[in-house]
Amino acid sequence: MHSIWKTSIRFTILTTVLLGVVYPLLMTAIAGALLPHKAGGSLIVKDGQVIGSELLAQSFSSDRYFAPRPSAAGNGYDATASGGSNLAQSNLKLVQRVQGDIDKLRAENPGKPVPIDMVTTSGSGLDPDITPDNAYFQAPRVSKARGLSEATVRALIHDQTLGRQWGVLGEARVNVMSLNLSLDKLSK
Numbered sequence: 098m099h100s101i102w103k104t105s106i107r108f109t110i111l112t113t114v115l116l117g118v119v120y121p122l123l124m125t126a127i128a129g130a131l132l133p134h135k136a137g138g139s140l141i142v143k144d145g146q147v148i149g150s151e152l153l154a155q156s157f158s159s160d161r162y163f164a165p166r167p168s169a170a171g172n173g174y175d176a177t178a179s180g181g182s183n184l185a186q187s188n189l190k191l192v193q194r195v196q197g198d199i200d201k202l203r204a205e206n207p208g209k210p211v212p213i214d215m216v217t218t219s220g221s222g223l224d225p226d227i228t229p230d231n232a233y234f235q236a237p238r239v240s241k242a243r244g245l246s247e248a249t250v251r252a253l254i255h256d257q258t259l260g261r262q263w264g265v266l267g268e269a270r271v272n273v274m275s276l277n278l279s280l281d282k283l284s285k
Contacts, residue, residue: 141274149274153223157277160242163227163235165273166214167198170222179221206234226270229258243280253279 128136139151149155154165156174171178184191198216203209212230232254240250257276261267 141278143278150225151272151274152225154225154273157273160238162277162280163232163239163271163273166224166227166231167216167218168222169218174223176223179223181218181220181222202234205238209234225274226259226272229254229269229271232258232271232276239280245283249283250280253283 125136134140140147141149141151153176154168154174156168157164165174168174169182170176170180182191186192195216199211202211202215212228212234214228214231215234233251236247236250236254239245240247243250254271254276257271257279259270259272261269
């Protein structure tokens with residue numbers, strides 16, 4: 098019986114070290130060597146300063162920029178408090194927030210259907226992408242604020258639209274940070 102306990106303890110220590118220390122360090126080293134930008138968080142650097150990440154949404158409050166999906170992460174777009182609101186569809190607080198957002202957006206673009214991702218949060222609250230419909234809905238506001246033609250802004254959205262991953266996974270999407278940085282380059 099004593100031998101079984103020794104074997105069990107040794108096996109537990111061995112697998113803990115191998116799978117809990119060696120394997121994660123090895124994968125981190127391989128990822129850092131093969132994909133350093135992605136392994137480092139896909140950080141975006143502008144004028145020598147980190148301004149965001151391709152992987153995390155952040156708030157853009159100016160009309161000159163495209164806005165990401167609403168966020169329920171912390172106080173909004175808080176990467177340390179990632180998560181949804183966990184409010185049920187029947188929760189009055191959620192229904193009122195969504196209806197208020199819909200009313201505001203309908204006033205911004207009368208007669209146009211409001212894309213669902215403009216009024217609903219993602220599971221993480223940090224989704225960096227919006228649907229092309231969401232981006233096209235925002236195009237009149239952004240073009241007016243920047244003094245650009247709507248056709249120019251719509252062409253930029255088209256250029257920034259990413260298709261399904263490997264042609265089959267997910268849906269078409271637009272990375273908000275990338276789109277806004279392209280706008281800044283265009284407006285200089």
